Structures are given as structure tokens and as C-alpha cells.
Amino acid sequence: MVDDEKAQNLFTGTKDVVDTLKFDEAKLITWMEANVEGYEGPLTVRQFKGGQSNPTYQLITPNKQYVMRRKPPGKLLPSAHAVDREFRVISALYPLGFPVAKPYGLCEDTDVIGTIFYVMNMVEGRIFWDGTLPGMEPSERHAIYQAKVKTFADLHNVDWRAAGLEGFGKESDYIARQIYRWTKQYIASETKKIPDMDALIKWLPENIPVGDKTAIVHGDYRIDNMVLHSTEPRVIAVLDWELCTLGDPLADFTYHLMNWMMPSSEPSRGALVDIKDMQSYGIPTMKEYVELYCKHTGRDSLPNVNYYFAYNAFRLGAICQGIVGRVRDGTANSANADVMEARVAPLAAFAADCACKVGMKA
Structure with missing residues (x-):
């Protein structure tokens, strides 16, 4: 069996935002203040380690944590990275009680952070990266x-x-x-x-x-x-x-x-x-x-x-x-x-x- 701790360390948690995916945080704060109900700063931005496609960030405030998913900058394949579609489907499923994070807002104005993005609640729990679930009964x-x-x-x-x-x-x-x-x-x-x-x-x-x-x-x-x-x-x-x-x-x-x-x-x-x-x-x-x-x-x-x-x-x-x-x-x-x-x-x-x-x- 593989080393589950190694997998968790590789993919779980956050890191400093890599240079190619940094943005103007002041503009994001302004947008959050106007569009996210109950938002109160100050804001700290981290990048999640896992994922290949849409860059995903942890937005940390003193009272709450959010997740931001954005379309990556640069040359993209046609129809890929459709974060607006992600936002639409979780917005439809959340009121039904299906297990998705609470959506807060979608921003289609690329002047804010450079690409479109949405913000949702950060759901605290367990994420497993190894489907064999080593170490469990x-x-x-x-x-x-x-x-x-x-x-x-x-x-x-x-x-x-x-x-x-x-x-x-x-x-x-x-x-x-x-x-x-x-x-x-x-x-x-x-x-x-x-x-x-x-x-x-x-x-x-x-x-x-x-x-x-x-x-x-x-x-x-x-x-x-x-x-x-x-x-x-x-x-x-x-x-x-x-x-x-x-x-x-x-x-x-x-x-x-x-x-x-x-x-x-x-x-x-x-x-x-x-x-x-x-x-x-x-x-x-x-x-x-x-x-x-x-x-x-x-x-x-x-x-x-x-x-x-x-x-x-x-x-x-x-x-x-x-x-x-x-x-x-x-x-x-x-x-x-x-x-x-x-x-x-x-x-x-x-x-x-x-x-x-x-x-x-x-």
C-alpha cells in the first residue's frame, strides 16, 4: 500500500499563491465587501495545493473562511474552465439540500482579478486522496x-x-x-x-x-x-x-x-x-x-x-x-x-x- 501521509502532504492544505496566479487583493476585497453577505476583513489569501485545472484559493477572515475558484489566466482551450457553470449548478443544488458548498457570488468582471471567479463557503471536513482509504477499519x-x-x-x-x-x-x-x-x-x-x-x-x-x-x-x-x-x-x-x-x-x-x-x-x-x-x-x-x-x-x-x-x-x-x-x-x-x-x-x-x-x- 502507498504512503497515505505522503499523499495527504502532497495534495491537502494550502501554500503561498504562486507568482503566475497572484492578483490585486485590494480589488478582491472591494468586490467581497459589495457582494458577499456578512463579509468582514481583513483578508488573507492562500492557494490550495490540489487541482490541475481551475486555480482554487482559500480566503481567510477572522470569523469565516471562503473558497474562490477562478478561470486561469492565459491561453485556454475552448469551453474549458467554465467556473460560471460551476456556480450555476451549485446554486441550483444547494437549496435542495444536496451536499455542495453554499455559493456567495459570481464575478464576471475580469477587471477585478483578471479572470472570472466565484466565491463559496469553505466546508470543513475530511478529504481523502487515496481511494483505498489506508489506515481505516x-x-x-x-x-x-x-x-x-x-x-x-x-x-x-x-x-x-x-x-x-x-x-x-x-x-x-x-x-x-x-x-x-x-x-x-x-x-x-x-x-x-x-x-x-x-x-x-x-x-x-x-x-x-x-x-x-x-x-x-x-x-x-x-x-x-x-x-x-x-x-x-x-x-x-x-x-x-x-x-x-x-x-x-x-x-x-x-x-x-x-x-x-x-x-x-x-x-x-x-x-x-x-x-x-x-x-x-x-x-x-x-x-x-x-x-x-x-x-x-x-x-x-x-x-x-x-x-x-x-x-x-x-x-x-x-x-x-x-x-x-x-x-x-x-x-x-x-x-x-x-x-x-x-x-x-x-x-x-x-x-x-x-x-x-x-x-x-x-
């Missing part, structure tokens, strides 16, 4: 995974029209639109030819299965994108809604299931695929986890899983390549972003293998 792990899948199902069960998310995304052709989007961003970020990616770009849009119902999809639901209660196995905030839209919940859920199939992307994090006896370890097998999700969403089964796995691995490869492109363009947020290049070809190979199981020619 089996019963604790099992309870946390039960909470994870129940929260995910609750999201997919939300009546998005009643939540005010009409127009947040199109109601049909989700997979086709996603393939188009990530193909476009992959090509824009491409640094070398990967034959498996080229084959998937051709095969995936020609073999899309009949779609599921439309639901709110998170886009990157995983253990480190949620805050758990400090003592209870309960999700108190789901984070990082950048990829959220309306779409096929099975695409969203099968992406999450890849945690049971793929090796860890970070040497400091464990992988579920490396656990030999999941029952004694306390984490549900993929089959058990699927059964829990189906129970909570009223389904009998998950159809077309190999196609969905191929699509999701392709999508993840394109996301990783986008990070490589940002390194090339000088806009990457993480000092570790360049290691993503090594992930793209293995993800493409995994996707191609899944696609071949349902008809793609090798």
Missing part, C-alpha cells in the same frame, strides 16, 4: 463507499428542471457531443501521434448506444472531489463541478467505475485494482457497487458497459492531453502536470481494448 471503508454511491445516485435522481437547470445542457446526443468536444480539445493539445486515439476518434461516434435518460452529470466524481464529515461516513460537499452538464448518467457512473479497473495515476495513491480481497478490506467489489447504484436509481442493470468504458478512457486521455497542452502553452496550474503525458497512451490502449470487445477492429 474495513467497516469504515464500507460505510464511506456506501455514502459515495448513495450521494452519486441522489445527484442522478435530481429533477433538474425543478432545480432551475433548464438550458444547462442539451437533452439529447450527450455522448456524441462529448466525443466531439474531447476530440476537438485533444487535437488542439496534441503533442505526438497516438494511433489508438486516432482509431477511437473514428470508431466511437459511429457506434454510440441508445442513450439513457437525461440527468445532471458531475463529470469527475471521485473520492478527492468530495468532503466527508469529520467523524461520520457522510458526504457533506461534492466539489469540482467544472465538467458538469446535463447528459447520460450511465456515462457518468461508468467513468466512476473505472476506479475499480485502472492503476493509480499518482505514485503516492493506491488503486482499487491492487486490492486482492476487497471483501475483507471493506470496499465493495465493482459488482456490489453497481448493485447499490442500481438499487438507489431503480435500475435492473447497466447496459453497454464496454462501450462506456472505451468512451470514458478516451475522454480521460483527452483530458490528460489537455493538461499536457497547457504545460506546452505555459498555463498549467500544477507542478506535476507534465507527468500526465505518460498517461495518455495507456488510457488510449485501455479504451481501444474495451472498444475491440464490442466490435472495433484492432
Whole structure:
């Protein structure tokens, strides 16, 4: 098992704001005074260590702590870093009692800090960066995974029209639109030819299965994108809604299931695929986890899983390549972003293998 303390030190907590992401704090204070109910300074600004995409800051005042998410400065990929969409979805979900941070305000005036941003409450609790949950008792792990899948199902069960998310995304052709989007961003970020990616770009849009119902999809639901209660196995905030839209919940859920199939992307994090006896370890097998999700969403089964796995691995490869492109363009947020290049070809190979199981020619 990997060193959990090392993972926590790498990704948890804050650091001084790096020079490339500094801004005029006086302008932010003026905006906070005018737009954040109950704000009282003075203000101290720190940058969170974790995250690859949208720079995230801790805003500390004597009586309260806030979180600010901003679009990064510099050259950006089309449609990426949509913090305004993040703000809209958490503003819709918060009144429903779904676990998200309380939103305070969105600023679309780039004269304030240089890019658009929003401010939300800082939710205090536990964030785990290693999905194997080392150091816990089996019963604790099992309870946390039960909470994870129940929260995910609750999201997919939300009546998005009643939540005010009409127009947040199109109601049909989700997979086709996603393939188009990530193909476009992959090509824009491409640094070398990967034959498996080229084959998937051709095969995936020609073999899309009949779609599921439309639901709110998170886009990157995983253990480190949620805050758990400090003592209870309960999700108190789901984070990082950048990829959220309306779409096929099975695409969203099968992406999450890849945690049971793929090796860890970070040497400091464990992988579920490396656990030999999941029952004694306390984490549900993929089959058990699927059964829990189906129970909570009223389904009998998950159809077309190999196609969905191929699509999701392709999508993840394109996301990783986008990070490589940002390194090339000088806009990457993480000092570790360049290691993503090594992930793209293995993800493409995994996707191609899944696609071949349902008809793609090798």
C-alpha cells in the first residue's frame, strides 16, 4: 500500500499563491465587501495545493473562511474552465439540500482579478486522496463507499428542471457531443501521434448506444472531489463541478467505475485494482457497487458497459492531453502536470481494448 501521509502532504492544505496566479487583493476585497453577505476583513489569501485545472484559493477572515475558484489566466482551450457553470449548478443544488458548498457570488468582471471567479463557503471536513482509504477499519471503508454511491445516485435522481437547470445542457446526443468536444480539445493539445486515439476518434461516434435518460452529470466524481464529515461516513460537499452538464448518467457512473479497473495515476495513491480481497478490506467489489447504484436509481442493470468504458478512457486521455497542452502553452496550474503525458497512451490502449470487445477492429 502507498504512503497515505505522503499523499495527504502532497495534495491537502494550502501554500503561498504562486507568482503566475497572484492578483490585486485590494480589488478582491472591494468586490467581497459589495457582494458577499456578512463579509468582514481583513483578508488573507492562500492557494490550495490540489487541482490541475481551475486555480482554487482559500480566503481567510477572522470569523469565516471562503473558497474562490477562478478561470486561469492565459491561453485556454475552448469551453474549458467554465467556473460560471460551476456556480450555476451549485446554486441550483444547494437549496435542495444536496451536499455542495453554499455559493456567495459570481464575478464576471475580469477587471477585478483578471479572470472570472466565484466565491463559496469553505466546508470543513475530511478529504481523502487515496481511494483505498489506508489506515481505516474495513467497516469504515464500507460505510464511506456506501455514502459515495448513495450521494452519486441522489445527484442522478435530481429533477433538474425543478432545480432551475433548464438550458444547462442539451437533452439529447450527450455522448456524441462529448466525443466531439474531447476530440476537438485533444487535437488542439496534441503533442505526438497516438494511433489508438486516432482509431477511437473514428470508431466511437459511429457506434454510440441508445442513450439513457437525461440527468445532471458531475463529470469527475471521485473520492478527492468530495468532503466527508469529520467523524461520520457522510458526504457533506461534492466539489469540482467544472465538467458538469446535463447528459447520460450511465456515462457518468461508468467513468466512476473505472476506479475499480485502472492503476493509480499518482505514485503516492493506491488503486482499487491492487486490492486482492476487497471483501475483507471493506470496499465493495465493482459488482456490489453497481448493485447499490442500481438499487438507489431503480435500475435492473447497466447496459453497454464496454462501450462506456472505451468512451470514458478516451475522454480521460483527452483530458490528460489537455493538461499536457497547457504545460506546452505555459498555463498549467500544477507542478506535476507534465507527468500526465505518460498517461495518455495507456488510457488510449485501455479504451481501444474495451472498444475491440464490442466490435472495433484492432
